[in-house]
Every structure is written in C-alpha cells, then in structure tokens.
Amino acid sequence: MKQKLFRCLPFAVAALLIGGTAQAQDQPASAPLNTWSIGINGGVLSPISPLGGKNDFSNWKSNFGYGLYIKKQFTPYFSLRLDGVRGKLSGDNSEPYESGLLPNNGVGAFETDLSYSGSLNAVVNMFNIDMFNKNNALQLYASAGAGLAGYKVKTGAASSSLTPYANDKTISELIVPVGLGAKFKLSDKINLDLGWTVNFVDGDNLDGVYKEGNDKYSYAYGGLEFSLGAGKQQLAWHNPVALTYDEALKAKQTANALKAEVDAQKADNARLRGQIDDLLKDSDDDGVADKLDKCPGTPAGTVVDGSGCPLKTPAPVEKVIITEADRRVVDEAIKNLEFDLGKAVIRQKSYATLNRVAALLIEKNFSLKLAGHTDNTGSMALNLRLSKDRAESVKAYLVSQGANASRIEATGYGPNQPIATNKTAAGRQANRRVEFTLF
Known part of the structure; x- marks a missing residue:
C-alpha cells in the first residue's frame, strides 16, 4: 500500500x-x-x-x-x-x-x-x-x-x-x-x-x-x-454569483433604457401620424387636402383642379409624350429627395427639384405614380405605414404647388421591393426611396 x-x-x-x-x-x-x-x-x-x-x-x-x-x-x-x-x-x-x-x-x-x-x-x-x-x-x-x-x-x-x-x-x-x-x-x-x-x-x-x-x-x-x-x-x-447578479442588474438597466427609447419613438411616431392625417384630411374626397382646398364641399365625382375647384372645361385628351428632358427632371427630384430620419417630413433642400416636377405636371398634364419604399429595419407594419406616408407627403407637396391631385397616385410598399441588399448600410440607404413614374 x-x-x-x-x-x-x-x-x-x-x-x-x-x-x-x-x-x-x-x-x-x-x-x-x-x-x-x-x-x-x-x-x-x-x-x-x-x-x-x-x-x-x-x-x-x-x-x-x-x-x-x-x-x-x-x-x-x-x-x-x-x-x-x-x-x-x-x-x-x-x-x-x-x-x-x-x-x-x-x-x-x-x-x-x-x-x-x-x-x-x-x-x-x-x-x-x-x-x-x-x-x-x-x-x-x-x-x-x-x-x-x-x-x-x-x-x-x-x-x-x-x-x-x-x-x-x-x-x-x-x-x-x-x-x-x-x-x-x-x-x-x-x-x-x-x-x-x-x-x-x-x-x-x-x-x-x-x-x-x-x-x-x-x-x-x-x-x-x-x-x-x-x-x-x-x-x-x-464570487461568480455576485458577478452574475451584477450582469443581471446591468441587463435590466439596459432593457429599461431601451424600453424608454422605444416608448419615446412610439410617441413621436404617433404625433407624426397625427400631423400627417391632419395635413392629408380630405372631407369632400376630391383628392385635395382640406388645408389646400379652395372649393370645399364639391360633389362626389367632380373633377377638380389642384386647388380643389371644379374644372370649367375638360382638358382635351392629348397623347402623352414623355421626353428625356422630362425624365431628367424627375430623376433629379428623386436624387435630391430627403426626409427627416424615421419620419415623412420632407427636408427643405428637396423643395427646388420637387417644384420643377410640379411645374412639369402642370405644364404637360402628366400623370404621376409615387411609390414609397423602405429597408427592413423595424416592423413590417411600421415600414408599410412610413412608406405610404412618405409617398402621400410628396403628393401633398406637389398638389400644394398646383399639380392636379387626381393625376397623382401615392402607394407604399414598405420593405417588399428592395433594389439592394439590406445587409449593408449602403444597401439599406438605396432601399429607402420614393420612385416617380410619369405616364
């Protein structure tokens, strides 16, 4: 032994x-x-x-x-x-x-x-x-x-x-x-x-x-x-018990901070939605917001101009011819279009090129389709709403400059039609856009 x-x-x-x-x-x-x-x-x-x-x-x-x-x-x-x-x-x-x-x-x-x-x-x-x-x-x-x-x-x-x-x-x-x-x-x-x-x-x-x-x-x-x-x-x-306890406290503090940040963002989005709803309110359903409607209460089905007043004589039907110069006006507006982060508020630097689009719509009586898109950051519901709101915000601005509201269509697609990968910052930036289509 x-x-x-x-x-x-x-x-x-x-x-x-x-x-x-x-x-x-x-x-x-x-x-x-x-x-x-x-x-x-x-x-x-x-x-x-x-x-x-x-x-x-x-x-x-x-x-x-x-x-x-x-x-x-x-x-x-x-x-x-x-x-x-x-x-x-x-x-x-x-x-x-x-x-x-x-x-x-x-x-x-x-x-x-x-x-x-x-x-x-x-x-x-x-x-x-x-x-x-x-x-x-x-x-x-x-x-x-x-x-x-x-x-x-x-x-x-x-x-x-x-x-x-x-x-x-x-x-x-x-x-x-x-x-x-x-x-x-x-x-x-x-x-x-x-x-x-x-x-x-x-x-x-x-x-x-x-x-x-x-x-x-x-x-x-x-x-x-x-x-x-x-x-x-x-x-x-x-003492690993104490370290685990400290980590749990830190995690709770981080979660509370994130919750407060999310609640603040929700409140900000709700306020923004209220402002957009007020801006886009159309009581007579003529396609012109009440704030811009100079002839409120027009009968249903009445064709109105950009100010909401009935057209006295229908415009003659003309063949729509879209030139390269017209497309450049639209492309320039798309490149310069910017919104506040996470909002549908158009930044002032975008007004000049949007004004040229409005003038083009008035001059040639074009129709315009506005398609809002986002990246995949955030929930689907929030992205669909934000893309729609941004397209409607552009429409409201063009109408405020005299464009015919009945000839402008605003649609939001959220993150469903990306043109680049959402895995990079550059790709997500490309996917956050509003497309203009003349017809």
Whole structure:
C-alpha cells in the first residue's frame, strides 16, 4: 500500500501542475485571476484526536510544529494542496486518567520525531460570507487527503530516560488528514490561514505502544498564504454569483433604457401620424387636402383642379409624350429627395427639384405614380405605414404647388421591393426611396 502511494504521489503532483497550466491558458487575458499560492504555518502538534479513540498515554503534551504547502485553485470552491509538516509528538503517564487509573502498557513516556509528513489534499470552500460581494474577505473550508509520514520513536520509563525504538529506524506509514479552517484576506496577495487537521495513521507505532488500534495526531496552526501571479485578484476569493447578479442588474438597466427609447419613438411616431392625417384630411374626397382646398364641399365625382375647384372645361385628351428632358427632371427630384430620419417630413433642400416636377405636371398634364419604399429595419407594419406616408407627403407637396391631385397616385410598399441588399448600410440607404413614374 505504501509503495503504491509513493509511486502515485509524483503523478499527483504532475497532474496538479498540468491542470494548473491548462487552466491558466483558459483565463481571460483582460482580467487574469491568480490560481497558484504558497503558504507557511506554525502551530501545535499533539498525539491525540477528539474524533474518537483512546490515547495510549494519560498525559499528552503539546509541541511546536511547522509546515508549508503549495496550492492550485481550480474553481472558486475547489483546490488541490500539497502539504508538508514537521515537528515532535510526546507524552507520558505522569498523571492518571480521569478514572484515576494509569495506563498499563509497560512504557512510561515517549517522544516521536516527525521527520516528514507529506500529503495531497482536496480543499473545498464551504461558502462565501456575502454572496453579493464580488470578492469576499472571509471563507470557511474543509480538507481531506492522503499521504505519508516518516518518524522515529523513543520510549522509556520516564521522559528523562528515553531510548530509540525499532533500532532507531525511520518508520513510514500511510496517513489520512482531515481538517477544517478559516481564511481571512489581508490584501490582494496575502491571506491569514487558521486551521486544524487530524491525521489518521495507518499503524499503531506512532508512540511505540501497541494496543490494537491505529494512532492519530492533531496539528492546529496559523500562517500566511501568498498568492502567485500577475493578477490583482485570487480565484479563491472570486464570487461568480455576485458577478452574475451584477450582469443581471446591468441587463435590466439596459432593457429599461431601451424600453424608454422605444416608448419615446412610439410617441413621436404617433404625433407624426397625427400631423400627417391632419395635413392629408380630405372631407369632400376630391383628392385635395382640406388645408389646400379652395372649393370645399364639391360633389362626389367632380373633377377638380389642384386647388380643389371644379374644372370649367375638360382638358382635351392629348397623347402623352414623355421626353428625356422630362425624365431628367424627375430623376433629379428623386436624387435630391430627403426626409427627416424615421419620419415623412420632407427636408427643405428637396423643395427646388420637387417644384420643377410640379411645374412639369402642370405644364404637360402628366400623370404621376409615387411609390414609397423602405429597408427592413423595424416592423413590417411600421415600414408599410412610413412608406405610404412618405409617398402621400410628396403628393401633398406637389398638389400644394398646383399639380392636379387626381393625376397623382401615392402607394407604399414598405420593405417588399428592395433594389439592394439590406445587409449593408449602403444597401439599406438605396432601399429607402420614393420612385416617380410619369405616364
């Protein structure tokens, strides 16, 4: 058993190093967290355990012990720690048990030199004190593992007359350490470590007395742990619960901000629709808005001019001939046509070329089809409404300049007839348009 453990320990250490290297590669470069640390400690070694069993000597003594360890933190809650401890254990029968009896073991005192004690331990942080604090200052942990202890024992009738036990050979036994501890963060790189470990020995020769029961010894210690690495924070103090909570708060704040922005846009669109409806209101349904109708209340079916008044004489039917010059007037108007962002309000820079289109319609009595188009940004309903409103806005402007409303048709197609891709800003700009078709 001991030989197998000797063989496994180098592999365990290698696994610790390889696992640390792999995890270090996974750490985000923007905010590295330190995962390696070393610790030194000192405390009290005693040949007893409060976890059960009887002591071979009635009077156990406390002796100074010291140790060091190297630790690899894999998650905020789990790490592997390689511990080493040295010191002395001693006891005698100078005082009786509580029952008043003295041990009958033929030995009056012992002293054990703990030459080495090495173990690989799994350490679990049981909980963080504040789950909403990103980096805590106090942790409680538990540990358990396995290792080897090497020691030499002296026995005798009294503490002053001890002689080597087992020919003064170093005895090696398997140990199983189980412990509890508390850790306090003193700074970003230094922790105060307080702990207590009970070591169960796979043998009954720790004190030189055999009583058909394995021996145990305790180590209560205090020490300092030093974080290794370039990062400012230690993974052991890192609290993913708090980070998740912060991210949830940020997401909620972002969602609230977006909702407020959408509500403001809806209110702005509703106000715009009201203005357009008021501008395009046509009570007598003659194709001329009330604001521009100089002859309100004309009977249904009456042919009116651009001012809403009945035509006295019908215009003679003429063959429509559209020249290249006419098309250039329309093309220039299309190129210069601009609206306010997300609205159907025509910008002033577009008036001059639209005026020339209106003059052309009046002069040659052309008919004109206005087709509004948008890109695919936003909902289908909003895009259909916006494309229709923009086409109607152009019609209203041309009519205001004297064009015949009955010869102008305004239609909105939304995003349904793109002329370019909607995956690029240039493509979306090309798709936001109002097409003019003379006939």
